[in-house]
Amino acid sequence: MNIKPIKTELDYENALSRLEVIFDADKDTPEGDELEILSILIEKFEDEHYPIDLPDPIEAIKFRMEQMGYNQVDLAKVVGLKSRASEILNKKRKLSEKREQMLKAVFADEPRIEVIAYEGLTVEFCKKIGAGYMIRGIRTVSDFEYEKAIAQMNHALEPEIESIFIVSKPGYSSISSTIVREILKYNGDVSQFIPKEALAFL
Template structure:
């Protein structure tokens, strides 16, 4: 079975994340959305809230899209869950530079694990969880950036 880990903070999950997961399902049999903690980011949602919101977005694909939390190195988590692939999204050249450095280090740490980059689909490259949080906190419309199923929950967080 081709299992990929899609790591991130997902605070909150965005339409861009969902689009990458959907496209990733064409490459992998199963994707584990791995919710980690990024100490450098100010969070909106608790980890358990993020896990549940992601599950709520993919209820019909619960066997193909698993959602788990993790701490530590992504490659160590991959080994724990039997994944040989890491899925990452690229929005722009800055993302590429950052993600490439991580992928190269991951390859040194775990040569058996490959990183796959998917370039954002047209119209998705501007979306990030940070921007969603900022727009939400200032009362803006986030409907074009996040799945409709989570909007009522997010609006209750401001």
């Protein structure tokens, strides 16, 4: 076994050729050991010279929407407003100060929950604060498809951060921010649909 560092394209091509020859080598044999070491060297060279860009979560959403024949209007049905869908697709959506204060009021008596506003990718924020899990609520099939695309891309970006989906109770599955806003628009009573602490912010 004569293995040298892979420093040039010629070294790389020779290593690939040798890899093809010993690809089926048995483990714990001289050729098996050579295969293992050669694979590591090839991977290191490829990482340095042929890096693969990690997928962007928003681009993943756009790709999934294209696959399913969805447009921005369809996304708006999921997230509530067409303007919000536009903000998401253009990576401009962030937590408003009013919504931040509302969430703090809702969870004021829960010491285990901290409300923090942030900008950028959620997975990057999780990494910053040392969070290992993201918990997402699922009401409908469209929610699942939407969240699944994001979860898959987040996993590609940060494999150690897991997404956990929690399905809503049947009685809550039909409630959406769009419907609540429509009721509010016509001065309807929404107290049964949202936490009482949030009413003061509407």
